[in-house]
Amino acid sequence: MSDTPTTASHGHGPFIAAIDQGTTSSRCIVFDKDGRIVSVDQKEHEQIFPKPGWVEHNATEIWTNVQEVVAGALDKAGITPADVKAIGITNQRETTLMWDKATGEPVHNAIVWQDTRTDALCKELGRNVGQDRFRRETGLPLASYFSGPKVRWLLDNVEGLRERAERGEILFGTMDSWVIWNLTGGVDGGVHVTDVTNASRTLLMNLHGLHWDEKILSSLEIPAAVLPEIRSSAEVYGLAKGGVLDGIPVASALGDQQAALFGQTCFSEGEAKSTYGTGTFMLMNTGGTPVNSYNGLLTTVGYRIGDQDPVYALEGSIAVTGSLVQWMRDQMGLIKSAAEIETLALSVEDNGGAYFVPAFSGLFAPYWRSDARGVIAGLTRYVTKAHIARAVLEATAWQTREITDAMTKDSGVELAALKVDGGMTSNNLLMQTLSDVLDAPVVRPMVAETTCLGAAYAAGLAVGFWPDTDALRANWRRAAEWTPRMDADVREREYKNWLKAVQRTMSWIDEED
Ligand SMILES: Nc1ncnc2c1ncn2[C@@H]1O[C@H](COP(=O)(O)OP(=O)(O)O)[C@@H](O)[C@H]1O
């Protein structure tokens, strides 16, 4: 975050504040009219692993942290709430929470997007209801990644919850809903809403009508009474009540990857961004109609501004990229910091014949194979830890290449250039490798915090702080660009080897495992 000041560098207001409720932390960033960062505050929350494959968050801890980082960001900016014209929300997607409407108490920890406890339920639903039905109506494959099966698990496993839900005493929401409900008063009249982008990740929303799909709700046995109202991504949902933001309009909500698409100003059909963090998520704007994927991508809502037509996107989701670098550091001890992987990889000229496919929790796009597990292929006595470091970085690049290939097949659009953001983009070798394997330019903007920026932009549009998307485009500035240097025949050979290594990961987990 080299271009991210954490203390005040502001001129004069007014400002927009954005809250990013992420997988590992919550942060609040204050932006000025030029889309520049004025201040940042951030706090991590506990990752709870009750069993192998289970991942939970304490939603009460998260709400406390959100309030703290909002106060912290305003304090660091040296501004008062009166200087803040609107607040925008962005969030880790799919993570599922149910809470008591009367007390505001969660009935269980939030079940995080990475949690695989509903694998067996998804297989059963696939047999009984059929995979195709879900993909046709929601744009998503039936997988434990999404919220719907997690809601069903809670209803089946928290004692008495189904009866209370049917009596209308319980609310369900992804983290946007939880934060907005609490911000706007909680038990004292909080609004229970979500936006179309978050709703499009639940496996419960009809992608064509943008409403909860009654047939799918009934297949999953989820009572409609628990569901939030689906609203656009940029409109005033209500005013903050109490706390430091009292009276400020809460004016946007976008899932974090859609917010990054918005923050990167990918407003035209065919424009795409890829965010390199714990995992990697590439989204391409496909315009006003949902494009069906026949190549393993997700069809999702990109954004909807007020009562304008929705904009759809194709998404390639990769579960493990930055977390593989963390694994090299924490589990293998081969590097001391994430940044050191670049130095180690640069100490050799190539991968020495080694290919690392990090299918740690199966493979997401384009394969959606929960039976795959990680593989290092091509090992000989020649291979050193430096070659493995190269293979680790190349894994992120090749996984992206597989997704861009699928995007081109599904959309018919050849990638002209890829806009990137996220923690891994500080790695120059990775960015060069990415450009080499994609055979396309890779560009990084000045403001790397595109997720918060996107939420701020949407909130600012909703309250007239910015007039239109053209004004936002004018704020986008390039900080760095990488162009391809690899020979075409080397690219072909390496891609073939990568795909061979991917095949080695398949069918590792047997049905009885
Ligand atoms: N220089 C680097 N080279 C490779 N990976 C890096 C580097 N710096 C950070 N990372 C990886 O990027 C991730 C953090 O990026 P970030 O965008 O903050 O992720 P998230 O929003 O998912 O928490 C970590 O998984 C870390 O291992």
Ligand SMILES: O=P(O)(O)OC[C@H](O)CO
């Ligand atoms: O919070 P992040 O940045 O890890 O993003 C998580 C994604 O929204 C999961 O779909």
